[in-house]
Amino acid sequence: MSEASDELLMMTVQRGQLDALNGLVSRYQQRVYNYFLKSTLDGDDSADLTQTTFIRVLKYRNSYKQGSSFETWLFQIARNQVKDHFKKIKVYKDRFTTADILPDQEDDKDELQLEREQTLMRAMSQLPEDKRELLVLSKFQGMKYEQIAELKDMSVSAIKVQVHRTIKQLKDIYFELENHLN
Amino acid sequence: MRHITEEEIIEFLETGALSSELKEHLADCESCQKLQHEFEEVISTMDSIGEKKVPDMVQLDIAQAVAKEISKERSRGGFQIWQIAAAVALLIVGFYAGKLTTDDRSDEIIALQSQVDVLKEVSMMNTLQPSSASERLQVVNMIEAEKPAYSEKLLNSLFTTLNTDESPNVRYAAAQALVRFMDQQDVAMRMAESLEQQTDPLIQISLISILMEAQEKHAIKPLKKLLEQDSINTDVKKQAKIALDIIA
Ligand SMILES: [Zn+2]
Numbered sequence: 001m002s003e004a005s006d007e008l009l010m011m012t013v014q015r016g017q018l019d020a021l022n023g024l025v026s027r028y029q030q031r032v033y034n035y036f037l038k039s040t041l042d043g044d045d046s047a048d049l050t051q052t053t054f055i056r057v058l059k060y061r062n063s064y065k066q067g068s069s070f071e072t073w074l075f076q077i078a079r080n081q082v083k084d085h086f087k088k089i090k091v092y093k094d095r096f097t098t099a100d101i102l103p104d105q106e107d108d109k110d111e112l113q114l115e116r117e118q119t120l121m122r123a124m125s126q127l128p129e130d131k132r133e134l135l136v137l138s139k140f141q142g143m144k145y146e147q148i149a150e151l152k153d154m155s156v157s158a159i160k161v162q163v164h165r166t167i168k169q170l171k172d173i174y175f176e177l178e179n180h181l182n
Numbered sequence: 183m184r185h186i187t188e189e190e191i192i193e194f195l196e197t198g199a200l201s202s203e204l205k206e207h208l209a210d211c212e213s214c215q216k217l218q219h220e221f222e223e224v225i226s227t228m229d230s231i232g233e234k235k236v237p238d239m240v241q242l243d244i245a246q247a248v249a250k251e252i253s254k255e256r257s258r259g260g261f262q263i264w265q266i267a268a269a270v271a272l273l274i275v276g277f278y279a280g281k282l283t284t285d286d287r288s289d290e291i292i293a294l295q296s297q298v299d300v301l302k303e304v305s306m307m308n309t310l311q312p313s314s315a316s317e318r319l320q321v322v323n324m325i326e327a328e329k330p331a332y333s334e335k336l337l338n339s340l341f342t343t344l345n346t347d348e349s350p351n352v353r354y355a356a357a358q359a360l361v362r363f364m365d366q367q368d369v370a371m372r373m374a375e376s377l378e379q380q381t382d383p384l385i386q387i388s389l390i391s392i393l394m395e396a397q398e399k400h401a402i403k404p405l406k407k408l409l410e411q412d413s414i415n416t417d418v419k420k421q422a423k424i425a426l427d428i429i430a
Contacts, residue, residue, distance in 0.1 A: 004387070008417050011384045015354045016319060018252045025248055029241065034233040047240040051247045058251050103232045116227045139228040164192045171224045 006070035014061050024070070025054050031141065032078055038136045039082045041125055043100035045089075049081050056081075072151055075141075079133070079151065086129050096125060119181070123173040131166045138163050186214045191221050322355040337363055341372055350382040357388050364396050374400035378407065383415040390418070394425035402430050 004012075006027065012020035032053055036046035056077050057064075064073050098118045105114070124132055137143045137151070145163070149156040186194075186204050194200040195218075200208070208214050236244075322343060337360075344356040363369045370393060377389045386408070393401035405422050408414060414422075 005417050008384065008387065015351050015384060017358070018255060021248060021252065022245070025244060029244060030233055030236050033236045033240070037234060047237075047243065050236075050240070051244045054244060054248050055251050058248070058255060101234070103234045113227075113230065116223065117231050120224065120227045120231065135228070139225075140231065140233075164189055167192055167221070167224065168188050171220055174224050175220060 007067070010057075010061070010064050010070045010073075011066060013058070014064065014066075018058065021054065021058055024057065024074075028071075028074060029054075032074070035075070035078055035136060035141055036082065037101050038121075038124065038140050039129075039133060040085055040089075041096040041101055041121075045085065049078070049085065053078050053081060069147075072147060075137070075143075075151055082129075082133065096121075098122070119174060119177050120170075122177055123170050126173050127166065127170060131162070131169065134159070134163050134166050135170065185211065186217070188217065188221075191218055194218075195221055195225055319349070319352045319355055322352055322359055337366065337369070341376070345376055345379055350385060353380070353382070354385050354388065357385055357392070361392055364392065370396045370398040371400045374398055374404055377401065377404040383418050386415075386418045387421050390421045390425045394421075394428050397429050399429065401425065405429070 004023075006024060009020045009023050013024070029050060033046055033050045036049045037043065040046055040049070053074070057074065060077070064070070098121050101121055102117055124135065127135070134148070137148050138145065143151075145156050145159045148163075149159045152159065184207075186200075186208060190200065190204065191214075208218065322340070340356050340360050340363075344353050344360065347353050347356065357373075360369065360373065364373075373389055374393055377386065377393065380386050380389060390401070390405070393405075405426050408422050409419065409426070
């Protein structure tokens with residue numbers, strides 16, 4: 001059963017085989033952790049939030065509906081956590097360190113590329129939380145507009161308009177920062 | 183001829199869609215090209231940023247927190263129906279004691295009802311909440327955890343549960359509890375028969391896996407039948423195909 005689908009593992013958890021959760025943790029912890037990193041821009045908070053997310057999967061296992069996408073349900077839980085997080089803490093826009101957020105330095109990445117990535121994350125940090133979330137989900141988590149629409153309970157066309165608008169906004173901030181640096 | 187809008191450029195970069203007129207314009211217009219390159223830089227940078235690996239310490243913390251929560255959940259489940267659990271545990275302990283000392287006594291205890299029957303009686307006496315499925319589940323889980331020795335009665339009650347219990351959770355737990363008895367005569371065959379009756383995908387898969395491991399020839403017919411069904415769950419189908427390859 002090594003190739004069991006996420007949905008099947010989740011059903012197994014629901015049936016009381018709670019250890020099946022470990023399989024879902026190893027499949028999803030990196031994605032969830034990076035979702036939190038790019039949303040909250042804080043490494044420690046992201047570690048805590050990732051942990052809490054999987055605990056909630058266990059606690060609320062009976063609210064998972066059979067036949068629905070596990071991934072969407074998981075990110076529903078994760079999103080709510082980000083919302084709660086921002087009720088408590090406001091991001092200090094310039095205080096985050098890009099090293100906490102960006103992957104560890106790869107040797108084959110050139111200076112210029114690295115600078116661009118850092119500038120991009122700075123620009124991301126200046127977006128309003130809900131707008132940043134749209135880009136985190138669509139660009140970094142690679143979710144389709146349909147899936148984000150389901151997650152946010154909005155129409156696909158509305159999501160697309162918002163994502164495009166946010167990309168424009170991001171582009172303006174990005175080049176403002178880049179010109180400022182040069 | 184007008185310039186391309188930002189919206190059109192984003193759409194173009196995302197989907198490749200752009201009217202031939204605007205494509206021609208783009209080929210000649212420097213300001214539109216500049217805009218295109220700016221968006222390209224932002225979008226390609228977003229695409230190139232990878233994921234950070236979860237630090238080992240963080241992974242360890244997550245694993246520990248999850249393990250702790252799992253054991254907490256388990257004890258919580260048991261506590262809710264502690265009266266019944268205690269009654270059944272007593273029986274199982276008695277069963278063991280009998281097994282270990284004299285065969286006469288063990289026969290006596292086996293002659294008592296099966297654990298599942300006992301549960302029904304206990305729950306009737308207690309007239310607690312009607313949460314009988316979770317109570318039955320608790321008992322079957324307990325049978326699996328306590329690992330009582332083989333007895334025809336226990337086996338029969340597990341099969342009855344597997345084939346007839348109204349709750350899929352209880353049926354699933356019964357399948358898991360039966361794994362231990364696979365080396366007993368006819369158990370694998372009875373499981374293959376049971377596979378034909380099951381409709382819940384998780385139970386189907388768990389039976390298929392068990393039968394595959396046992397290389398049970400009697401499973402071939404129900405497996406083939408399963409694969410003929412149009413409405414079959416894709417996970418079940420995958421597992422059934424693998425099992426057929428191995429057994430047949
Ligand atoms: Zn132009």
